[in-house]
Amino acid sequence: MRAPAQGETSGGTSMNIEYLYYFAEAARQGSISGAAHSYNISQQGLSRAIQCIENGYGIALFERKGNSISLTKAGEVFLEEAEGVIAAHNHLQESISCYAPKRTAWDCRINILMTLNVAFNVWPPLSKNLQQAFPNSLFSIQELHHDQIASKLCLYPSESTFALMSIPETIKGTFSALPLEMEPIMDVRLMAKVGKNSAYAQRETVSARDLQQAPLVMHDDPVLEKMLLFLTGSNSDELESTLLRTNSYDIMADGLKQFNAIGFSNTFCFHYNRTPDIAILPLEKSIRTPIYFVYNKAATDDSSEILKIKDFLLKTVELDFPLVRYKQEDDS
Structure with a gap:
C-alpha cells in the first residue's frame, strides 16, 4: 500500500495528514491491527494517530467491541469528509509530480x-x-x-x-x-x-x-x-x-x-x-x-x-x- 506523504492539516487540532489515511483504512477493515499491518507500522502507533484525531475534535470515531471496531455516527460523518481530503491530497500529488526531479533509481x-x-x-x-x-x-x-x-x-x-x-x-x-x-x-x-x-x-x-x-x-x-x-x-x-x-x-x-x-x-x-x-x-x-x-x-x-x-x-x-x-x- 502506498504510504501518504507527510503534511499537516487543521480542524480544531494539528495533525499529520497521514493520520486520515490510517483512520480511513481502519474504518475500511474494521480493524486497528489490520490497518497497521497494511501501512507497516505498529498497532500502537496507529492507535495513537486515531486518538490524536479524536482528542483534537472531541469526538469518538469508533466503538470497540472485542477485537473489532465500528464507526460511530460522528465517525461516519468524519470518514466521508476525510475521504474527500484524501482524494484531494492524492490528486494534488499527481498534479505536481511532473515538476519533481526525475530519478530512474535510488542509489x-x-x-x-x-x-x-x-x-x-x-x-x-x-x-x-x-x-x-x-x-x-x-x-x-x-x-x-x-x-x-x-x-x-x-x-x-x-x-x-x-x-x-x-x-x-x-x-x-x-x-x-x-x-x-x-x-x-x-x-x-x-x-x-x-x-x-x-x-x-x-x-x-x-x-x-x-x-x-x-x-x-x-x-x-x-x-x-x-x-x-x-x-x-x-x-x-x-x-x-x-x-x-x-x-x-x-x-x-x-x-x-x-x-x-x-x-x-x-x-x-x-x-x-x-x-x-x-x-x-x-x-x-x-x-x-x-x-x-x-x-x-x-x-x-x-x-x-x-x-x-x-x-x-x-x-x-x-x-x-x-x-x-x-x-x-x-x-x-
Missing part, C-alpha cells in the same frame, strides 16, 4: 528501525535534513519494540539498516552484551517553566549558543515526569497502560504538537505546551537521556552510507526556537 535504500517514542518525537525534525543531505537515498522507517530491533540487527544483519533508539536503563546491559555498535548521538531534554528572574525571562528566542551557556532543564512536575518516561522509552507496559487512562497521556496524544522537537548542537529539546500561556524556560533540575545510533558493525563497511549518516547526525544543525510565556501571575 541506496536505508532501513531505519525506531522505537515509537523516537519515531514520533526525534525523527520528524531529522527527516527533512537527512533527505536533503542524502538526496539519492530512500529512507524506510519501521517502528518496533526494543527486542524486535535487537533481533533484526543481530539475526538479520544488513549494511543498509540501523536503529535510532533510547534504551531504558533496565535493559541497557542486555544491549551492551549484543554484537552491536552503540553510540549516543544526541540527548533528549524535557523543559518547563521558570520564574520571572530567569536569564531568559525577557527573551523571545534562545539559540544553541545561549543554551551551551545556560542549558534548559526540567521542572519537577509529576505530569512531566510521566511524559519523560514515555518519551525516553523508559516506560514499562504497566506504566503505559496507566498513562492511557490518565489526562497526562491525553495531553501527549493530542496532535503530538504538545511536544515540539527542536534540534540544536547534538541535543533535542521537547517543548511542553499544555496551554498558550506556558513558557519553556530553564529550571534547576535537568533530566536527560541519550538517543543511540545502533548498527551491526560486522555487516557495515567502513565507507558505508550508514556511517556517513551517523557522522551527519553527530553534526545536527543548530536552530533557534521561540519561547512561549506564562501568565504574569504564574511567575514565581
Whole structure:
C-alpha cells in the first residue's frame, strides 16, 4: 500500500495528514491491527494517530467491541469528509509530480528501525535534513519494540539498516552484551517553566549558543515526569497502560504538537505546551537521556552510507526556537 506523504492539516487540532489515511483504512477493515499491518507500522502507533484525531475534535470515531471496531455516527460523518481530503491530497500529488526531479533509481535504500517514542518525537525534525543531505537515498522507517530491533540487527544483519533508539536503563546491559555498535548521538531534554528572574525571562528566542551557556532543564512536575518516561522509552507496559487512562497521556496524544522537537548542537529539546500561556524556560533540575545510533558493525563497511549518516547526525544543525510565556501571575 502506498504510504501518504507527510503534511499537516487543521480542524480544531494539528495533525499529520497521514493520520486520515490510517483512520480511513481502519474504518475500511474494521480493524486497528489490520490497518497497521497494511501501512507497516505498529498497532500502537496507529492507535495513537486515531486518538490524536479524536482528542483534537472531541469526538469518538469508533466503538470497540472485542477485537473489532465500528464507526460511530460522528465517525461516519468524519470518514466521508476525510475521504474527500484524501482524494484531494492524492490528486494534488499527481498534479505536481511532473515538476519533481526525475530519478530512474535510488542509489541506496536505508532501513531505519525506531522505537515509537523516537519515531514520533526525534525523527520528524531529522527527516527533512537527512533527505536533503542524502538526496539519492530512500529512507524506510519501521517502528518496533526494543527486542524486535535487537533481533533484526543481530539475526538479520544488513549494511543498509540501523536503529535510532533510547534504551531504558533496565535493559541497557542486555544491549551492551549484543554484537552491536552503540553510540549516543544526541540527548533528549524535557523543559518547563521558570520564574520571572530567569536569564531568559525577557527573551523571545534562545539559540544553541545561549543554551551551551545556560542549558534548559526540567521542572519537577509529576505530569512531566510521566511524559519523560514515555518519551525516553523508559516506560514499562504497566506504566503505559496507566498513562492511557490518565489526562497526562491525553495531553501527549493530542496532535503530538504538545511536544515540539527542536534540534540544536547534538541535543533535542521537547517543548511542553499544555496551554498558550506556558513558557519553556530553564529550571534547576535537568533530566536527560541519550538517543543511540545502533548498527551491526560486522555487516557495515567502513565507507558505508550508514556511517556517513551517523557522522551527519553527530553534526545536527543548530536552530533557534521561540519561547512561549506564562501568565504574569504564574511567575514565581
